[in-house]
Amino acid sequence: MIGTTVADARTGRTSAGPARRRRGWLAPALFLAPALVIMALVLGYPVLSAIWTSLNADFLTKPDADHFVGLGNFTALLLHDPTFWKTVLRTVIWAVANLIPQIVLGLVLALILHRRLLARGFVRSVVIIPWIVPTVVVAFLWLFLLDPTSGPLNHLLQATGIVDSPPVWFSDASTAFPVLILVSLWKWTPFVTVILLGALQTVPPELEEAAVIDGAGRLQRFRYVVVPHISTSIALASLLTIAYSVNNFNGIWLFTQGGPAGATDTLTTLAYRTAFKEYDFGMAAAISVVIFVGLLGISALYFYVIEGRRHRKGRPSRQHRKGRVA
Amino acid sequence: MKADKRAGVLAHLAAALAIIVAAAPFLWMILTSLKTPPEIIGTETGILPHSFYLDNYKNLFDTEFLAYFVNSALIAVATTAIALAVAILAGYGFARFRFVGNRPLLLIVVCAQMFPAVLLAIPLYKIMRTLGLLDSRAGLVLVYVTFALPFCIWMMRNYFLGMSVEIEEAALIDGCNRFTALWRVVLPPALPGVAAASAFCIILVWDEYLYANTFIDTDSKRTLSVGLATLMGQYTTDWGRLMAAAVLMTVPIVVIFAFLQRFLTHIAGGGVKG
Numbered sequence: 001m002i003g004t005t006v007a008d009a010r011t012g013r014t015s016a017g018p019a020r021r022r023r024g025w026l027a028p029a030l031f032l033a034p035a036l037v038i039m040a041l042v043l044g045y046p047v048l049s050a051i052w053t054s055l056n057a058d059f060l061t062k063p064d065a066d067h068f069v070g071l072g073n074f075t076a077l078l079l080h081d082p083t084f085w086k087t088v089l090r091t092v093i094w095a096v097a098n099l100i101p102q103i104v105l106g107l108v109l110a111l112i113l114h115r116r117l118l119a120r121g122f123v124r125s126v127v128i129i130p131w132i133v134p135t136v137v138v139a140f141l142w143l144f145l146l147d148p149t150s151g152p153l154n155h156l157l158q159a160t161g162i163v164d165s166p167p168v169w170f171s172d173a174s175t176a177f178p179v180l181i182l183v184s185l186w187k188w189t190p191f192v193t194v195i196l197l198g199a200l201q202t203v204p205p206e207l208e209e210a211a212v213i214d215g216a217g218r219l220q221r222f223r224y225v226v227v228p229h230i231s232t233s234i235a236l237a238s239l240l241t242i243a244y245s246v247n248n249f250n251g252i253w254l255f256t257q258g259g260p261a262g263a264t265d266t267l268t269t270l271a272y273r274t275a276f277k278e279y280d281f282g283m284a285a286a287i288s289v290v291i292f293v294g295l296l297g298i299s300a301l302y303f304y305v306i307e308g309r310r311h312r313k314g315r316p317s318r319q320h321r322k323g324r325v326a
Numbered sequence: 327m328k329a330d331k332r333a334g335v336l337a338h339l340a341a342a343l344a345i346i347v348a349a350a351p352f353l354w355m356i357l358t359s360l361k362t363p364p365e366i367i368g369t370e371t372g373i374l375p376h377s378f379y380l381d382n383y384k385n386l387f388d389t390e391f392l393a394y395f396v397n398s399a400l401i402a403v404a405t406t407a408i409a410l411a412v413a414i415l416a417g418y419g420f421a422r423f424r425f426v427g428n429r430p431l432l433l434i435v436v437c438a439q440m441f442p443a444v445l446l447a448i449p450l451y452k453i454m455r456t457l458g459l460l461d462s463r464a465g466l467v468l469v470y471v472t473f474a475l476p477f478c479i480w481m482m483r484n485y486f487l488g489m490s491v492e493i494e495e496a497a498l499i500d501g502c503n504r505f506t507a508l509w510r511v512v513l514p515p516a517l518p519g520v521a522a523a524s525a526f527c528i529i530l531v532w533d534e535y536l537y538a539n540t541f542i543d544t545d546s547k548r549t550l551s552v553g554l555a556t557l558m559g560q561y562t563t564d565w566g567r568l569m570a571a572a573v574l575m576t577v578p579i580v581v582i583f584a585f586l587q588r589f590l591t592h593i594a595g596g597g598v599k600g
Contacts, residue, residue, distance in 0.1 A: 027504055031419030032431070034412045035475055042472035043438045046449035050441070053448070109344055112337050125587045126345050129352060132525075132583050134533040136551040137572045140558060141355050144565050152354060155368050190348070218333075247442050250535050254555070272444045281448060288445035295440040303433060 047292075054285035061279045073286035083262065084270075084287075090177070091246060091266040091291075097181045098188065098245040103238055105185070106192025113193065114200045124197075131190035139254035142183050146170065170256050173263040180264055184251055188244070192237045199233035200226070232306055239302045243295050267291050352576070359383070359570040366565050382570035389560075391571060393546045394553030397463060398532060399578075401549060404467045406527040409474040410520060416475075417482025418508055422491070432483070439476040447540050454541055461543045469537050474530050478523045485519035486512065521589035525582075532579050550575050 057069050077084050113124050130138070145151050146169040154166040169179045203226055211221045245251075249268050252258060258269035265273075267287055275284035358366060359382050360375040420432055450469060451460070459465030489512065497507040513520070531549075538549040548556065554571055561567050 025425060028419045028423035028425045028428075031415045031423070031504075035416035035435075035479060036431075038412065038468075038472055039435070039438060039475060042450065042453070042469060043441075043446075046446045046453065047438070047441050049449035049452075050445045108340075112340050112344070115334070115337050117338060117341055121587065123341050123345060125584050127341075127348050128583065128587070129580060130348050132529055132579055133352075133576050134551055134579070136533075136535060136554045137576055140554070140568055140572050141351055144358070144569065145351060145354065147565070150367050150563075150565055186347070218329075243440055247440075247444075249442075249444055250533070254535070268442055268444055271442060275445065275448060285445055285448075288442040291442045292440060296437055299437050299440055303436070 050285045051289055053281055054289045056282050058282040058285070059279055060281060069282070073282050074290075077283065077286055077290070087262075087265050087267055087270050088290075090264075091268075094181070094266050095242050095245050098184055099238060099241050101185050102189045102192045102241050103234065105189045106237065107196055107234070109189065109193040110196035110200055113197055128190040128194060130187045131194070133187075135187070135250040135254060138183065138187055139250070143170065143255065146179065171260055173260050176256055176260060177264050180252060180255060183255070184245065184248070187251070188241065191244075192241060195233055195237045195240075196230060199230040203229045235302060235306045239299060242298055246291060246295060355569050355576075356573055359566060359573045361566060363564075363566060379566075382566040383574075385564075385567050386571055386574070389557060390545055390548070390553065391557075391574070394548050394550045395574070397547060398550040401463055401467055401470065402528050402531040405470040405474060405531050406524050408467065409471045409478055409527050410523055412471070413475055413478035413482050413523060414508070414513065414520070416479045417484075418486055418512065420479065420483040421486035422494075432480075435476050435479055439473070443473070443536060447536060450537070451540060460541055461547065463542075463547060465541055466538060466549070469541070470527075470531050470534065473534075474527045477526055481523050481526075482516070482519060485516050489515065518589045521586055525586045525589070528579065528582060532575075 058066050148166040148168050157163045169175050211225050252269050256264045258265040271284045271287040274280050362379045454460045454465045497511040535551045538552045
């Protein structure tokens with residue numbers, strides 16, 4: 001079944017040591033079995049089931065009318081539904097508007113927190129708080145801070161005479177989406193910072209010291225020593241940021257339910273509303289399959305470019321360098 | 327050296343700004359939870375509360391808040407323990423054995439978390455009903471373990487990859503089997519990675535809303551995030567009470583992270599070391 005040689009999978013060495021010569025499929029199977037059984041049951045089967053649902057007309061309200069429609073849901077969605085494409089565009093804007101500022105700000109913040117600072121541990125703990133606090137709390141907090149009648153921001157704006165009537169940030173179609181993006185940046189940038197800070201700590205100090213001795217300036221050290229060392233982590237943080245923001249349901253639903261009038265809808269909230277408000281499970285499944293395929297494409301790109309490169313880097317012998325790219 | 331000093335000052339200024347941006351909203355949340363209704367609406371002004379008004383907290387005990395809190399804590403502990411036990415085994419399996427299907431399986435594990443959680447709610451609801459786990463905390467633990475697993479496995483696998491195999495081999499020669507070697511030799515130095523993965527599990531449970539809302543019907547079995555949203559519906563304009571609940575939900579997780587902070591960076595340090 002599964003042929004194995006025990007080895008250090010990173011270096012790909014199969015030495016003659018007694019531990020590594022052991023063969024058989026039983027050991028890895030025992031180690032992996034619990035994880036694979038749980039994931040197959042609670043993740044694998046539902047994913048397949050949802051894909052099957054996307055190929056059917058499946059209305060919760062009409063249980064007897066279920067039937068196979070092939071790609072019917074997808075053609076209806078892609079060819080005949082203008083709101084779908086508007087929502088696709090908004091989802092892309094949402095992802096990009098989350099990705100770029102979070103990576104830039106997250107990197108800057110990580111570089112600052114990596115320096116010698118007064119009370120560095122305290123600073124690091126405080127800065128990650130928005131990320132660890134539950135979305136429900138974040139939603140209440142910002143709904144309150146921006147509340148038209150009780151919110152301190154609007155009190156301030158009115159007291160200073162900047163506005164006459166309080167802006168209704170989350171109920172106004174023109175402000176709701178930008179404000180949601182700002183809140184999302186506030187909550188998620190620390191996550192990127194944590195990943196990149198961890199990566200910065202793996203840059204060997206000797207390397208930077210050597211660069212200093214060689215006369216490299218601050219920018220040169222950053223460009224030629226630090227960036228190459230943490231590029232994998234930047235790529236991983238980017239991938240996770242894209243996936244989390246596209247799949248972020250709470251971060252929109254708890255604030256606006258996708259409103260007003262769909263102004264803050266992404267594909268995720270659209271899929272949820274289609275399923276649980278319109279009870280059109282087939283169409284909702286089709287939307288989520290579209291999300292899944294898009295994210296899979298991006299992950300595949302990551303996996304083959306970054307992981308493939310790491311794999312090659314980890315196998316320095318000539319034989320392997322010439323060999324296949326895993 | 328002069329440039330270094332200037333950079334140091336700038337870094338401290340930037341750090342101070344970051345602290346204000348991150349913490350000011352929470353400070354306001356705490357202050358608001360200690361204010362009387364007229365102070366909150368703004369008929370009485372002032373940044374600090376006039377007196378320590380604790381009725382917002384006392385009023386929470388008229389609700390099921392305590393039950394929500396206990397439920398979330400129990401579910402977080404159970405999820406973290408189970409997910410880590412399973413992820414440590416699987417991560418070790420992926421890191422130390424070469425077998426046909428290692429990389430494709432790993433790819434599946436990583437990509438599994440890309441599927442929108444929203445739509446898994448329908449099939450998962452059916453599965454939970456079949457297993458008799460609807461409206462039960464155990465059912466939620468099962469779901470949360472599954473959602474925590476991909477990230478935890480990935481982290482533990484990468485952490486183990488970064489550790490040398492020599493000591494492990496010595497243990498195997500000395501008569502350990504793979505499991506005892508993992509338990510006695512590999513795991514102790516990997517504890518920072520374990521702590522970071524635990525942090526991830528706790529965040530996940532404390533934050534999760536969608537499934538807890540869909541699968542639990544009984545009020546006394548609700549978790550904090552759903553319970554808080556329920557309070558939001560009931561006390562729409564009672565911001566003081568809502569902020570008090572939000573403070574109590576935030577405190578434990580911040581305390582835990584004050585301790586785990588230095589391990590947390592291992593999410594990346596161990597997680598993506600290459």
